[in-house]
Structure formats: C-alpha cells, structure tokens
Amino acid sequence: MLDLEFMRLAFAVGAIVGVLAPAVGFFLVQRRQSLVGDGIGHVAFAGVAAGYLLHISPVLTALVASVLGAVAIELLRTRGRAAGDQALAIVFYTGIALGVVLVSSAGALNVNLFQYLFGSILTVTRGDLVLVAALGGVALIALAASYRALVSVTLDEEAARVQGLPVAALNVLVAIMAATTVALSMRIVGILLVAALMVLPVIAAGRVAWSMFSTLVIAVGIGLVSVLVGLTTSYYADLPPGGTIVLFAAGSFLLCSVVDAVRRRS
Amino acid sequence: MSLAVELRDVSFAYHGGPPVLEGVDLAVGLGEFVAIAGPNGGGKTTLLRVVLGLEQPTSGSASLFCEPAARCSRRSAIAYLAQRAQAGGEAPVTVREVVSAGRLAAGPLFGQLRRSDRVIVDEAIARVGLTASAARPLRTLSGGMQQRAFIAKALAAKPELLVLDEPTTGVDAASQESLAELLAELHGELGVTILYVSHEFGAVEKFVQRVVLVRGGIVFDGAPHELPGLWHDPSHSHA
Structure with missing residues (x-):
C-alpha cells in the first residue's frame, strides 16, 4: 500500500489532519459549539465552488471562505446579538446556498466536486501536503502556545473579560483555527464529514479522561488512529475515506462509553 | 480613603427598556468587605456588571x-x-486546572505557567483546603468544594478586588457558613476588597462592614446592625 505515492501522500496529510482536527475541535466542544465546524464546512463548499468558477485552487478559495465564515459566526454571536445557533444557521445556510449557485454557474456538478464533498485518497497532491503541513504546523503551534489562555476563556469567558484578557481576539483565533482545519481536512475527510473528525474524538475522550489536558491528548490519539485505520481500511475495502474515518471515530465513542460504564460499575 | 469602586448617579436600562437602576451612588473603599443584597430582579447583578x-x-x-x-x-x-x-464544558476539568486559569491575567498570556506561578496556584489551592483534591475533576466534588475551587481560582490572581455574584447558589447551609468564614479570613489577612452580591447575605452578615440593599436603586447603605429587622435572614445566626 505504501509503495503507492498517492497513499503515502494521503497518510502524511491524514496524520496532520488527524492531530489537528480534534485538537481544534476540543475547544469547540468545550464551548458547546460542536456544530460550528459543520457550519464552516458548508461555507467551505461555497469556497470550493468559487475556486472552480475562478479557475484557482479550490483549497485556497475554501480556506479564504472558511476563515470569513468562521469570523462571521463569531462576530454575529458576540456583537450581532444573535444566539450561537442563530449565528451558525445564518452562515450555514448562506454558505450552502452560495455554493449551490456558484457550482451551477461554474458547471462543476461532477465527480471532482464529489471528491471535496466526501473526501478522496486519490486526489491528494504534493502541493496539498506542503500546504497542509505548513498551515497545520502553524495552527498547532498557535494552539499549543495559547492553550492556557484558551482554556481560561473556555472555563469562564466573562471572568476572563473582567480580568482584561483579550477574549475577543482569542475567540477569533479559535474561529480561524477551526476554519483552517476544515479547509485542510476536506481533501481527506470531505466537507460534509470534516466536522465529525473535530468533534467525535473529543466527545469520546471526555468519557474516559480525568482532566482537560488528558481529554485533549486522548482526543488527538483517537483522531490520529481513526484517520490511519480509516485510510487503510478505505484502501483495502475500496470504501470512501471520509465515511470510513468518521465511522472509526464514532466507534471510538462507543468503545469509550463502554469503558466508562464498566469503570463506573466497578 | 482610596476607592476601589465608585458609581456616581448611575442609571441603566437594557436596550431602551425600563430602567433597571436609577440614580445610584456607591463608593467602596480599598479593603472594605461589602454585601450587596436585595430581592431577585432588584438590579444587583446589573449593578455589578x-x-x-x-x-x-x-x-x-x-x-x-x-x-x-x-x-x-x-x-x-x-x-x-x-x-x-x-x-x-464536556471535559472533566480538575481543581488545579481551574485554579491555574486564574493565574493567567497575572502571568504571561502564552506558553507554560512559570515555576513561581505554579507555587502561587498551589498556595491558593491549599488556602481553600483543597490540596488533597487538586487532581480531582471538579464535577466529582460537592457544590461547596466547587465554590472553594473557584475562590482559589480568584485568589491565584492575587486580587485587590474580589467580586462574587450569588456564590452560595446551590450550596448547603454548612458550606455557606464555611465559605463566609473563608472570605472573612481572606479579608482580614490579605486586606482584599470584597463585593459579595447575593439575595441572601445571612452567612456573611456578621463579617461584612456594610450592607447595601438594591431595589432599582440603593434603598439602604449602612452597617449590618442598622438594617431594618425584616431584612435579616433568620436561617443564619448572628454575632
């Protein structure tokens, strides 16, 4: 399997995505914003469509659209007096509507588009790997450096604001990291399922973890294993990678729930 | 006397609605321990905000x-x-993680906690008597112990002004008394200015220097013993 270059590229990109998605998703889940990744994914769809229309890299246009969408959700939530789910709904539906119109205009309702929607291990290029490694690395470094600050805001946003911490900037940082993750992950997992890889490992980890930090570490482990096992299974069983990866992540939730139940009983 | 807090003729209404506060004048000096009380919906939390x-x-x-x-x-x-x-949120946050978060504003925003900050965090945890529970998830502790953890988080900032909004909600009477004694110790030993906002202030009545009653404005501001009898909370004994 690893003799094939496209599989080596898929594993390399997948490993980065497997670490990055749960690490960023950790903060979304703790803030009870688990569906934000899904909303950003739908805006990324509009970005991919714009890329086809303008004949430039769909990954780059999806990245730009995702960042704009994520920041819009955050601004609507904090300054637009829209409840979190309303802010998400506004951006979510605007994104998908824009995507449908742009795809139709570009005449791009074809197999290539489906690769972005559902993921494909055949489409990852060396250029993708460079982009994912560079932006993923920056996102992980930013996350590690700001971990304590993000935890503090997550625990009590208002108390953090009273103490003069840059709460708005930290919230926008999380939004931008979430958008970056969505754009980078869509080649492997697909736009429609990328949010699942951000959220399911974190929820699963929360069942067996003993602290916030252990939740993050376990979630990253589950994300990484889900991607690697999912890609392998996808290759040998000829299954779509996105769905296979997410099913393994969902399976981890089941496994962690059983471990938690056994632990409580004993 | 230097002032920690001062409101001058403050009125407030939410988004053009009816006034929640009108003509409020309040001055709290550094080192004072003040209870802000009043009925639910009277504007205490708004005043605090x-x-x-x-x-x-x-x-x-x-x-x-x-x-x-x-x-x-x-x-x-x-x-x-x-x-x-x-x-x-979903994660099982520990006492130490909660208290460490309180140190952020006083230390560096990015990177690891410094050794000196970790010492302060441990001291704050010890101060509220939770050293043995420092590694335990908060959700496995009683309401009273959880509030102590949040007090420790506040202490980790080494504050000059400590503001507590309804800190005894969901806490049993014994834990309320214990919390009040802890606050009195902090006030006495560290000289922290404390604003204690609650609809029931009986637990701290014997420790505070002033009680401020809020009902759309300030209807009483004075020593606890000057309070009209009907405002005293019979569920707590007073010195």
Missing part, C-alpha cells in the same frame, strides 16, 4: 480604582466569580 465595566451606564459614571470602569488599566487585580460559575 456596571461596576465591572461589562455594561455601560445609560447615564452617570462608573469607576474602578479611580479610572473609568470600561477602560480600567488594573483589570488583572480584579477577580470575578460569576453567578453559577461553570465547571467547564
């Missing part, structure tokens, strides 16, 4: 440490324990 600069008064002015509250440069010296303080 104006004091902390989280809401802008419709008219009048709010100051913190003699600076406009919204632009106060000494915010890291304020610790705020909000009503129904959260014990994190």
